[in-house]
Amino acid sequence: MGHEQKYVDKKYEVVGTRFNRPDGIDKVTGKARYGADASAPGQLVGRVLRSPHAHAQIVKINTAKAEKLPGVKSIVTSADLPDLTGGDQGLADILENCLARGRALYDGHAIAAVAAVDEQTAAKALKLIEVKYKKLPHVTDVDEAMSESAPVIHDRIFTRGVEPKPSKPSNIAARTQMGYGDVDVGFAEADVIIEKTYKTEQTHQGYIEPHACLASVNPDGSAELWVTTQGHFVFRNVCASLLGLDIAKLKVTSSEIGGGFGGKTHVWGEPVALALSRKANRPVKMVMGRDEVFRGTGPTSSTSIDVKMGAKKDGTITAAVAEMRYQGGAFPGNWAMLACMTAFACYDIKNNKSVGWDVVVNRPKVAAYRAPSAPMAAFAVESTIDLLAKEVGISPIDMRLKNVAREGTQAPYGPTYGPIGIEHTLKAVKDHPHMRAKLKKNQGRGVACGFWFNIGGQTCTDLNISVDGTVNLTLGTVDVGGSRSSMAMIAAEELGIPYDQVRANIADTTSLGHNDMTEGSRGTFSSGMATIFAARDAISVLKQRAAQMWGVPEEDVIWENGQAIATGEGHGNLPALTLQEIAAKSGRTGGPIAGHNEVVADGAGMGFASHICDVEVDPETGRSSIVRYTVVQDAGKAINPDYVEGQFQGGATQGIGWALNEEYIYGDDGCLQNPGFLDYRIPVCSDLPFIDTKILEVPNPLHPYGVRGVGETSIVPPLAAVGNAIANATGVRMTHAPMSPPRVLAAIDAQENAG
Amino acid sequence: MSNATLVSTTVNGDPVQFACPTDESLMTALRNRVGLTGVKEGCGTGDCGACSVTLDGSLVCSCLVLGVEAEGRKVTTVEGLSENGELHVLQQKFIDHAALQCGICTPGFLVAAKALLDRNPNPNETEIRYALAGNLCRCTGYDKIVHAVQDAAKDMRKNNNRSKKRS
């Protein structure tokens, strides 16, 4: 049924207020069941053997000894997952990443897996699997991987997007170019030109819950999978394809999810757990250790970026060029392409050009991490803008306002922007009391902006009205941060009933139509839209039932404040029928009352943010502490402001961790040296102040309530905001993130020695 | 199960017995043998605090304690915080302040926050931040968690004063 997607301004009763989440009690009492909290009768423990080498040929795998160990029920290698991908290279990459096929491509690459009666037996069995490796030369650095002399990881990769087509394979998967205008002309017009090279290290999403699943395959090909995921429908399709199962016979239930941030959009061990279960004919529970999470899953790209920007004395940026090298781990990705699309997206620059190089290295397959690829590009561009501002003598905020993108500006990736909020956020920053807070010795303030597209996608929602008038809302996007409360609020708003009469649940894959991955900040945007439409469907049924109960024509019934009202001559004086009263009679007026919607929720509005950061740098140690932090972001419309603020604060904190501490450290042997939370240090409570937030609402024209995605943009500005603050505190411009104490101290020392 | 030892202990006020290998962590024993899956595993190395419990009143990472060490002692997990069918003030405040997003770290934070308020009913912000520095949260930026603990402490002090006056 067609529904109107366009934004309509209206007054809200429920939306925009703050309600407690329906899953709150389960989560504060320990009852909530996450990936590792399910069990099945007769379940086995699954464990994975991982490569100790950065790059090696697998000469032989001998499982004979392990198989003989009492209690071992199945062992799988790539031979147990034959290639059914039929020429789909993306799917083939997922398969090869799940279990190495002839070659280990990175330290931590899964080689074989075992299912045994208990943890101890499984661990012992892993030690009994004999793998003969022949070490191959490796490369983990993105710049080195691009050099002529680098070992070529895949002989099937010929650089896409260059002319003429290369005759030799290399580690460069693709070249992307974006932009418009003539940058040479632009630089000729510039009074000041700044050119800098930046580096950012690889970080991990760092969700506290490791990957976990419980798989059970029957001999008839029917199967169940309980898993922590951002998209159980997509996991179902991918796993079914890789194992040759019928999609409808694989039931996937998404557990409560203990954080994802993009890292749980990708299939890792689930096909392996299913293969183990199929071979053993018993359920298999597989939970990763933290070291496996770091070595085998998720990280974002490490990068190397050159930026050149020119401006006139009045602050107008006349030209901007970025050359960005992103590694995707052992398999090619589109990460540099995303960087090209986002790098200059906050600004209206007449002549701009972004070139991206997508590169493979011997590291884990890169996964999306919150606004994937944008934070690194923003670090380079937003740092350079501060340098330009200083050179022309304009404040960093005015410099940005002078060049800010508005409705009608052409985006670097081509199209013209509709209504966007970047200018609003910058103006709000300029007026914010934070900008007037006094700075002490060794303290500095930095400002930076950020952009993320946000996406929509396929969405399916059911709304069922019970005979007592309470409502079940059945959703297919995963609740990663409180979205069940937002969806219930939307349903209550539409139906005109109290929030606590709506119960939102996440359906398994057999109970609802397909829903795309919960990614790209789409949960509240897409499921919100489907919920509005499903509720409107239900309202039309409610009106029809009321008309029937009254014996009046359907078109004389309107829906207002949770009740049907008869209008028009002759029956205007009928007492209104409440939702509850109509529901109570539903059995005799045509059966259950429900609303349903399936939609491709396209038109997610772009998200823009501006952040203010104050740091204090200890000149003795190089340690930077965050003194104050403020996030200003356009949410389009905040359904439940508590959780919008939470997204702002959480994203900013992840960005701060990236800016100051977090990084993958590889040894000369190509092995990851810090696969644990002790040495890979994410921000802790004592590292941070309260993070102030300001929600702006520039409605998205393509959502009935004006909602934009809010989850991702907030991780984009912090790297540069912190870097700009450090520069203002110390006079030292950091070009390598994280700006950890040793790096900052070295930069301070270098400046003192030079001066 | 090789080298299993029978352990008699008290968990959340109830007498509990379980058998576990001598090298098994208290965290694993609580999750897999006692059925208290509110105790979460985030790292297994004492770095994340998701498995926080108290042992005779002291806050510990249960992944760094052996199951057999619980013999004859009192263990409290998140499942033991609510009393008489009512949420503990901290639990309610975490919900009210939206101090959780994914919620995987929440049990550990609640146990750690309660341990703090038991010994210091009136902590300042810095004391709260340092007391909770052993618990990692990746979603919230800690802002709403600290607010929730501050608010809970205020209510608990009020309730204490009231019950003191009454007695």
Add this chain to the structure above:
Amino acid sequence: MHRKMRVSLSSTFQLADGPGSTLDVQAETIAEMMASLTDRYTDFAALLERGVAVSINGQIYRDDWTQAIPADAEVFLIPRIEGG
């Protein structure tokens, strides 16, 4: 009949047998536009395989090919993005 319109290609897209950065096509919906371009240009199918989204007047459509393209709309083909 189908409306005539002009489609701009993101600068990262190149069609070996295409006329350059803009293509003229007759279509009223995204689906019709894609079908027409696939018929006309031999390597357009490969481009679709890599992932294409359509921007109509600045709004990005990744999947909804039923979307109507208004007269005089600005239409851009851009890479299909994913998120975190």
